[in-house]
Amino acid sequence: xxxxxxxxxxxxxxxxxxxxxxxxxxxxxxxxxxxxxxxxxxxxxxxxxxxxxxxxxxxxxxxxxxxxxxxxxxxxxxxxxxxxxxxxxxxxxxxxxxxxxxxxxxxxxxxxxxxxxxxxxxxxxxxxxxxxxxxxxxxxxxxxxxxxxxxxxxxxxxxxxxxxxxxxxxxxxxxxxxxxxxxxxxxxxxxxxxxxxxxxxxxxxxxxxxxxxxxxxxxxxxxxxxxxxxxxxxxxxxxxxxxxxxxxxxxxxxxxxxxxxxxxxxxxxxxxxxxxxxxxxxxxxxxxxxxxxxxxxxxxxxxxxxxxxxxxxxxxxxxxxxxxxxxxxxxxxxxxxxxxxxxxxxxxxxxxxxxxxxxxxxxxxxxxxxxxxxxxxxxxxxxxxxxxxxxxxxxxxxxxxxxxxxxxxxxxxxxxxxxxxxxxxxxxxxxxxxxxxxxxxxxxxxxxxxxxxxxxxxxxxxxxxxxxxxxxxxxxxxxxxxxxxxxxxxxxxxxxxxxxxxxxxxx
Amino acid sequence: xxxxxxxxxxxxxxxxxxxxxxxxxxxxxxxxxxxxxxxxxxxxxxxxxxxxxxxxxxxxxxxxxxxxxxxxxxxxxxxxxxxxxxxxx
Numbered sequence: 001x002x003x004x005x006x007x008x009x010x011x012x013x014x015x016x017x018x019x020x021x022x023x024x025x026x027x028x029x030x031x032x033x034x035x036x037x038x039x040x041x042x043x044x045x046x047x048x049x050x051x052x053x054x055x056x057x058x059x060x061x062x063x064x065x066x067x068x069x070x071x072x073x074x075x076x077x078x079x080x081x082x083x084x085x086x087x088x089x090x091x092x093x094x095x096x097x098x099x100x101x102x103x104x105x106x107x108x109x110x111x112x113x114x115x116x117x118x119x120x121x122x123x124x125x126x127x128x129x130x131x132x133x134x135x136x137x138x139x140x141x142x143x144x145x146x147x148x149x150x151x152x153x154x155x156x157x158x159x160x161x162x163x164x165x166x167x168x169x170x171x172x173x174x175x176x177x178x179x180x181x182x183x184x185x186x187x188x189x190x191x192x193x194x195x196x197x198x199x200x201x202x203x204x205x206x207x208x209x210x211x212x213x214x215x216x217x218x219x220x221x222x223x224x225x226x227x228x229x230x231x232x233x234x235x236x237x238x239x240x241x242x243x244x245x246x247x248x249x250x251x252x253x254x255x256x257x258x259x260x261x262x263x264x265x266x267x268x269x270x271x272x273x274x275x276x277x278x279x280x281x282x283x284x285x286x287x288x289x290x291x292x293x294x295x296x297x298x299x300x301x302x303x304x305x306x307x308x309x310x311x312x313x314x315x316x317x318x319x320x321x322x323x324x325x326x327x328x329x330x331x332x333x334x335x336x337x338x339x340x341x342x343x344x345x346x347x348x349x350x351x352x353x354x355x356x357x358x359x360x361x362x363x364x365x366x367x368x369x370x371x372x373x374x375x376x377x378x379x380x381x382x383x384x385x386x387x388x389x390x391x392x393x394x395x396x397x398x399x400x401x402x403x404x405x406x407x408x409x410x411x412x413x414x415x416x417x418x419x420x421x422x423x424x425x426x427x428x429x430x431x432x433x434x435x436x437x438x439x440x441x442x443x444x445x446x447x448x449x450x451x452x453x454x455x456x457x458x459x460x461x462x463x464x465x466x467x468x469x470x471x472x473x474x475x476x477x478x479x480x481x482x483x484x485x486x487x488x489x490x491x492x493x494x495x496x497x498x499x500x501x502x503x504x505x506x507x
Numbered sequence: 508x509x510x511x512x513x514x515x516x517x518x519x520x521x522x523x524x525x526x527x528x529x530x531x532x533x534x535x536x537x538x539x540x541x542x543x544x545x546x547x548x549x550x551x552x553x554x555x556x557x558x559x560x561x562x563x564x565x566x567x568x569x570x571x572x573x574x575x576x577x578x579x580x581x582x583x584x585x586x587x588x589x590x591x592x593x594x595x596x
Contacts, residue, residue, distance in 0.1 A: 012587050055583035058570070066573050073574075206578055210514075217541040225542055229516050232577040240583045304580050307509030311582075311594050 016057040021050070024127035036125045042188040044260075045253035049126030052248050055240045063135055067142070070230050074146055077226040082153045088503060089220035091287035093158060093496035094487045098215060098285040099151055099224065100160040100350035101277060105177040106208070107147040108168035112181035114140035116192055123189040132241045133193075139234040150227035157499075158492050160349045163477030167349050170464065170476045172398075172455035173277070173341070175405045179452060180274050184267075186448065190249065191263050197242035199267035199320075203308065205235055206300040207275050211282045214290040250315040257316050266444070268320035269437030272329075273404035279334035280341065283363065284355060292366035297330040322437050325413050331367050332416055335375040340409045342382070343394035347469075349478050351487035354383050374416050391486070395469075397456045402431040402449055403438035410434050426450065508550045511581035511592040515544050520563070521575050527558040543577055551593040552581070 010018070027035060039046075080086070090096070114137050121133030148164075155161035168174055184195040213228030215221075249256045279293030290296075309319045338352075345352035355363065360379065363371045385392045398407030412418040422433040426446045433439040442449045458464045465475030473480050487493055513528075515521040517539070525544055529535060535548040546552070559567045569590050581592030 012585075055585055056570075056573075057585060062570055066570065069574055210578070214540065214543075217543075229542070229577060233516075233573055233575065236573065236576045236579050239579065243582065303510070307511075307580065307594050310509055314595070 012057055016054070016059055019059040019061075020054075020131045021127050023131070032125060036123060038123045038188050039125050042190045042259065044190040044249060044256050046126070046249075047252055049124075049128070051251070052126050052128040053244060054128050054132055055244060056237050058132075058135065058237065067139075067234075070233060071142075074226055074230045075149075078149055078153070078223060081223045081226070085503075086222050087154055087157055088496075088500055089222065091219040093492045094351065094353060095215075095219045095221065095285065095287055096154060096158055096160070096492065097350040097352070097487070098212070098281045099154060099221070100164075101173070101281060102212065102224075103147065103151050103161055103164045104167040104171065104349060105174045105277065107144050107151075107164070108174070109177045109181050110140050110144040110147065112178070112185065113196060114138075114144065116181065116185045116196060119185070120189040120192050124193075129193075129241075129245065132237075132244075136197075136234075136238055136241060139238070143231045143234070146227045146230055150223040153223060157495065159479065159490075160351075160483045160492075163349065166477040170455075171347075171349060171478070172400070173348065175400075175453070175455050176274055176277065179405045180270055183270065183448075190259075193242070193245045194249075194260060194263040195267040195270075197238065198246045199242075199264060199271055201235065201238040202242040203268065203305060204271045204275060204301075205239065206304065207296060208278055209235065210300060211278055211290060211293075211296050215282060215286045218288040218290050219286055246312070246317075247315075250312075250317070254316075261317060262444070264317070265321040265437075266441045269322050269435070269441060270404055272322065272326065273401075273406055273434070273438070276333045276337050276406065279330075280337045283334040283366075284338045284359070289362060292363075293334045294330045294366060297326060301326065301330075321440075328413060329410075331370040332374070332411060335363075335367075335371065336409050336411065337406070339375070339378055339382075340398065340407050343392055344398065344407075345486065346393055346395075346480075346484055347473075347478070349476070349483045351485060351490055351492065353487040354386065355379060370416065397459065399432055400454050400456050401434035401438050402452060402454070403433060403441045404435075405452070405454060406434060408432060408434040509594040510547050510549060511552050511579075511594060512545055512547045513552065513554075513579045513592060514546075514577040516575045516577060517542050517544050518575065523562040523564075524554075524559055524572070524575070527562045528552070528554055530562075531555050531558050548592075552591060554590040556588050 033039075117133045117137035117140060121130050121137055124130055124133065151161055168178065181196075184192050187195065209228060209232055213225055213232070216224035216228060246260060249260055279296075282290065282293050282296060305319065305323070309317065341348060342352040342354070360371075360376055364376065382392050398409070400406065401408050408419070408421060410420050412420045420435055422436065422439040424431050424433070424439060424442060424446075427450070429450070431442060431450070433442065455464065459472055465471035465473075470480075478484055482491060515524060521544060525537065525546065528546055529537065531554065532546075532548050532552050535546050535552060538545040538547070554569070554572070556567055556569050569585060569587065572590060579592060581594050584591045584593070
């Protein structure tokens, strides 16, 4: 006789409650204050941690199942990419400058994010955020791993990738991303989650990933597209964690509003400065362009941000300070930074180059208000110097902003012909900034920022290899004449062109 | 009214998911780009498991969306039967 026993199915909400919330308990022989020593010092007041709602209600069994599937898909494609010489499908090896910057600056940030989320997953007294933060911590280490694996195949054939770990720690432009995460990790758990979980992972993440991944898709880079999509599928959870945390904080106590707003202002400023690297990549380093930085900002910044801040307005949140300035700055920052990276290309572990006439025409069309007026003349001058056998290199080292650590090469809001320079004297030392936003951030917590490790200052103090430029290059594992300099004439260019022609010839 | 959106990887599975979303959200707009599909909707988007199953021809757990999801915009509300995005403005 066939008897079918009907299995009672637990609903998703109930399953989630059983597998997560009931992991928390009331302490008996240790106080909550001792177990969670960082939970209150930032001034954020939480009255009921059970009110934290996890929109995705992901339990560990589902987590492992779906993450494992993503991994299997990912590595199958990475293997196929390597086996089929996928690197030869890229539009041009100059594109790899974008990947080199990514590996040296962004992948280490993923690892830092992993550490940060592991930490806050321990420090928050609520079970809901503990579980979500721990999952994010594992996601982020997976992102670091998958990025390194995706780029490892390029490392076999091209320069500039091999020493990403040294450059992560020691070279100058990577300190922009490095200091961003160091800043967040040395803050309290609530600031960390607003900084990374909300400001970065919600407000700004699309501006990092969609351009890079679309750039990869448009330029034949299957490995990066694959890793990008694999990571982005985790990002949706990260975004909802960030949005949920800010809502939760604002709903728990009205006293939290000014603190959260102050963090939004700071981290939006730092985030925009960090994204300058992405803008430069999109506008200058993709042989096949996706869209301009200005366009990306309009879609993923202005439009999406408007919806978000309209929604948060009911809590009293206003758009972050500096939001209004982006309308102007979006047409300038990528050009300003690329001109900088070009002139300091002797000190980068990726190649720079002068944009071609076609490139410049594209830039003119995408930046009708600014490119021909302010930036084409500078590139034309640089082209002239190169034609005269005096390619322009600036051996005067860049003055870095004490807060964001970018070279202070941005212009005054409203006046693109004036460098924006700010300075503060604190305890008899002078500190320099690229903007009002970075200066404000310093002034809020000067004791924190005077401890910043700035690459240029360290070099002058003799801490970066001990000697001059040659010693510095050794110390950052930069191979002179190989990893740095102009793309044109580089080993990467010669090799790529030679190997490409071998794919269609029998000679 | 603010726009919500979801972006999915472009593959064989998401073909059915996109079809299902369009059936349940007639005001949604699809934008196709290399390797990805963006779906915008005014104010709210509701994705239904049943519709996806009908299009796909197999049982589908809404949490499987995570494998092909790239990014989204809006407050998320997920149950066994629906996955919805909305803005409160």
